[in-house]
Amino acid sequence: MTRNTLALAAMAAIAFAGAAHARDQIHIVGSSTVFPFATKVVEEFGKTTKYKTPVIESTGSGGGIKLFCSGVGVNTPDIANASRRIKASEVRACAKNGVSAITEVKIGFDGIVLANSKKAPTYNLSRKQIFLALAKEVPVNGKIVKNPYKSWKQIDASLPDTKIEVLGPPPTSGTRDAFVELVMEHSADEFPEIKALKASDKNRHKQVASALREDGAFIEAGENDNLIVQKLEANPAALGIFGFSYLDQNKDKVHGSIVEGQSPTFEAIADGKYPVSRSLYFYVKNAHVGKIPGIDAYIREFTAEKAWGDTGYLAEKGLIPLPATERRGAAKAAQGLKPLRM
Amino acid sequence: MTRAEDTARRLKRRHRAEKRFRLYGIGAVTSALVVLALLLGTIIVNGSSAFTTTEMRLTVFLDPAVIDPDAKKNRDDLLQADYGAIVLAALQKRFPEATGRSERLQLLKLASPGARDVLRDMVMADPAVIGKTVEVSVPASDNIDLLRKGKMTKAQAVSGGKMNERQFAWYDKLAADGLVRGTFNTRFFTAGASREPELAGIWSAVVGSFMTLAVTLVVAFPLGVAAAIYLQEFAPKNRWTDMIEVNINNLAAVPSIVFGLLGLAVFLNYMGLPRSAPLVGGLVLALMTLPTIIIAARSAMQAVPPSIRDAAVGLGASPLQVVAHHVLPLAMPGILTGSIIGMARALGETAPLLMIGMVAFIVDAPTSPMSPATVLPVQVYLWADSPERAFAEKTAAAVLVLLAFLIVMNGLAIYLRRKFERRW
Structure with a gap:
């Protein structure tokens, strides 16, 4: 027991020394x-x-x-x-x-890019198309329903007939917050059905505008952006969401999708032309x-x-x-x- | 079917089952070994190259007009001087064809930003070198390092926008003159964290890990052994001690991040200890290791035969003497093994340290348990998340160092057990 008391006394002494510690x-x-x-x-x-x-x-x-x-x-x-x-x-x-x-x-x-493997062609997307691909619920024929789109082609005929598969950061990440704000919430109100919700049910509006799919089309790939780059390289059909510096460092493996007609280049982000930047x-x-x-x-x-x-x-x-x-x-x-x- | 035939058939079936069971066992062990070999193999293949680095030999004129224009040798001015210009001048002397602004920038990028640090350290150590021409080895850029090691091909470097043809030509010329060479990467073992992969090292993390574990050991070992002795030898058997025992066993299985939260609440917010300090990290890990040590110590003491206690009591020893003179020394190998294994687990932890601020960028090695520090697994985690390609090999190499420490610790545990274990 004496040992216990001694150790406790030592800890208390350290604690007092700590409080007075200058920096x-x-x-x-x-x-x-x-x-x-x-x-x-x-x-x-x-x-x-x-x-x-x-x-x-x-x-x-x-x-x-x-x-x-x-x-x-x-x-x-x-x-x-x-x-x-x-x-x-x-x-x-x-x-x-x-x-x-x-x-x-x-x-x-910092630009947020949607990139895919160089083995596949570059995507040319609008924010509205990204919303339709990734939102948990989307408006179809005047009603808000669970996202039915399986392939990019179903969203727009100009897009390739590949399965929608996007790797992105988890909700704890600031990149995810910014992506949701700059892409999802931004384009949500372009749909009259969702805009109408704003007046009738604010919480529901927020939910429809910001929730990402949970049916496997959007995959939470963890906080490590290097891992996303590696997975894109292994799977040319997938797209990944991450910060510009990871695209910059991996230009030999992946390329950034064009969003609203702008490629995520250093210059386009600096000029404010590339829309997904914070x-x-x-x-x-x-x-x-x-x-x-x-x-x-x-x-x-x-x-x-x-x-x-x-x-x-x-x-x-x-x-x-x-x-x-x-x-x-x-x-x-x-x-x-x-x-x-x- | 006769009875004898039936018996023979059943015997055969039992033998077959026996054989199958053995095969399952061997299969399980083999698949575990294959996975382990695969894991270790990839780490070694990826990490071993980080133990060498690429250096460039340059003939550098330490121009007083650049370093110390007013010749006052003021230390602050010497620190702030533009050593990049001096590195560039040395490179330009070899490649006078690089004249334009962008060309000169590209030329400078052959050398690591660490080249400036080498020159700065030289001048700060002895300002008398200003004005002299010296031969120095400076670190090459991470791209050249990757290129020399074959971790990046020229095609990849071009398509990645990291190097261009002109830079390859310069590099090839330097290599042909024998001025670019690979050496053992001492910096990896002596430097702290850095944003430049070629300058990054594990020293500050190793010191941080060492201090943290020292605090853990000093706190957890005596407390754990004392608690185990009391519970095993002196405590009465009642509902209270049963409850304590259940709780200790429970705590041993609690996710480690919970201890981090506890540490944040108690040590930082209540006691006001500084963030990111090895002292706090050590205390948190001590809380985490304590149940492991108590359980190991108790089972080691339980294994000491009662006849030894009875004999000591019979000869007139007091209960304290029985424990101190007989039970504890005999149980010590088991206690030490348990403690070392607990410490090895603490060495590999990051989650509880996140809460108390040890997931941090630390350049200078901590000088005391109160100064900010990080630990090896955190360094691995931070490097794995860095965008630069060259950090991949550093990550794997740091894992190798961590594994080496773990093997040494576990080896020590086995050695102690073998050497001192008594069988009855």
Whole structure:
């Protein structure tokens, strides 16, 4: 029993030491989409400045913002990465916990692509067609029914007669959220039957507009996008949904489908012509600037042309930069720690 | 049919059944071995190439006009200097035909971004080298590394948009001059995480794993053994101890992520310990390993024959002396085996660590159990998810290292059992 008591005492002692532990290393949390870019920046930052290399946790956008908003102090993160804009409700939650001044930095864009093996021809799709292929319920002859389409040809005669088989991320993924928002919800209201629901039954409308098929045509392939690429290579009939950087790295194996007449190229996403793209952000807790060393220097590193510029090292990793004019203003606002207003 | 015939027939049938049963057993073992060999085989084939890397020898002029234009040798300025320009100048000296902006960028891409780090480290270690011309080996880019190892063909490199004909020509020329060569990849064992596959290493994850396991051992072993001794030797048999026993057996089968949630609630939110720290990881894994150790320790003590206890009591030993002098030493091999197997399981865990922030990008190896760290399986997980092709071999190589640690630990458990086990 003495041993038990001793061990407990030791644990308690460690706990008190922990509470008083100061931090000299920036702590970043958030989106797994921004993770590959932010890690590149911290690596460069650690090598070229006197500050320690920051720590980045891949928690997902929502989880990261929740941690970020949990309060002010060394035990809370300094920066949150997000693959979507912070929500007003999250800003309120932040303020409630004392995190009132937040600087928002928009860092660039990420395209979401529908790709298939190079052994098969490129698909040319509209968002409406994608909706018909992947929605759990679709309007047929004025009624909303369980998705009856088995082959792409049934949706549109111009499409090949192949079985609909799309590999995509699970609901926990930010890529999935963005895909549902930018493709499914966007095109749902083009069908009068679904639009009518908006007025009569809001919940039902949301469900019809955002639910993906569960009958085997849409396959949840896990969070690992490399795995999706491998599966596409093995199965030329299938399409896969993933972020642009994975297409960029695997151009010899897969090609991206044309959506609304636009190929998912670097330029088309940067110009905003490719429709399925989203903005990436990071958020800085202003109260920590000056307390945790190096936060201002980190913002400078991230917003420098050599990092997020057109030929910067982030572009090489697949980040699609902001337009040059927007970049200049954004860099200035970020370095000046202009607090976010919503 | 006579009785004798019937017996003979039935005997034959029984023998056949016996034979079939043996075949089933052999079949099961063989299929398990085939699957294991397949798994290990693919990992070794994929991973072994990560133990070598590609280097380029360059003659570099450490131009003071670029590194230290105002000749102040200010450390911050030296850190920030544009070492890429120096690498490019060295490459351009060999290939003066590359003049245009895009051509120069392509030329620079033959070398890894790590080439700049090599030069920067050299200057920071001894600023006196500024202004000198030196021969250095710098890491080549991941694409050249893959090309040299035959993991990517030229056709793939072109269709993937990774390299072009001009870059192949430069590479071939460097190779023909003997300036590009493969070496043992020490960086893989000494570096921390990196976004560049050719610079990434497992050192910070290995140190993190070691610290985490040390905390686990220090907490779980004494607590587990003490709990087992009490429950086995001293506790009265009643409803309470029965309930504790059922609960311990139950806990041993709880999914590990539950312990992560518990750790998040207790160690981070309630006790205020820092996130991503090996201390917290170790405590969480200790909670996870505790039931395994208790169960193993109890069954090891149960296996000590009662005659030994009776003899000790008969000679006047107190209950504590019986345990400390006789039961525990005799049960120790079994306890150690159980503990090592529990620790080996803890070494392979990622799920509970996700909750407490150890799924993180860590470049610098942790210096104390309070500094942020990650562990080997998490490193494997993060690399497997990286878009760059060259991370595939790193992933497999890190798995090999993890497997090596597991084999050593399990081997140690078997050795201890063989060496100290007593039979009665």
